[in-house]
Amino acid sequence: MDYAAFADEWEAAWNAHDLDRILAHYSADVVFRSQKAMRLTGRGEIHGRDALRAYWAAALDQQPDLSFIVVDVLRGHGMLVILYRNQSDVLAAETLRFGTDGLIVEASACHKG
Template identity: 30%
Template structure:
C-alpha cells in the first residue's frame, strides 16, 4: 500500500466533506478519537453520524498533508488545515495515528493545535 497516497486521498475526503467517501476509508468496527470525541467512537455508523454533524457546523477546511511516517501496522501523519475561506478563520496543525487492517483504518487518533502566523 502506498501510505502517502492513501493519506493524501483520505485528507482530500476530509477537505471535500464527503461523508460517504470518507467513511469508506474506515473498517466497519473502527475506533475513532479526536478532541471532540476523547472517549472515542466505535464503528462506521457512529463515525458517519459524527461527521454529518461536524461537517454541517464547520466552515470550509482545507487539509494539506505534511509528513507521513510508516509504523508497524499503519502510519502517523502530520498535516495542516486552513479554516474558512483562505484560512481567514485560523490554521491548525494535526497529527494522526492510523492503524490499518486489510487496507482500512481500524484505529484513528487525532491530535491538533492552533498555529499562529509565527508557527
C-alpha cells in the first residue's frame, strides 16, 4: 500500500465532506474509537460502518468548516498513523489498522488538549 497516497486521499475526502468517499476505506464491521464520539453518541467506541456514518454525519453537521491538513504519516505493519491539524490548528492522530482486503478494520482518533 502507498501510505502517503492513502493519507492524501483521506485528507481530500474529509476536506470534501464526502461521507461515501471517506467510508469507502472502511470495512462493514469496523471498530472506531474516539473520545470526541462521547459528546454525540454517549460512547467512545462505534461499531460498524453504518453507525460510523451516522456519527460522522452528525459531527459534520455541527462542524461545517471542518478541514484537515496532514502533517506526517507513520507506517506500521498493516497499519498507519496520520498526524494532522484541524481547522482550529489542533493536532490529532488517526491510527488505522487494515484487514487483508485493504479496508480499515480498526481506527482510533486522538486529539491534543
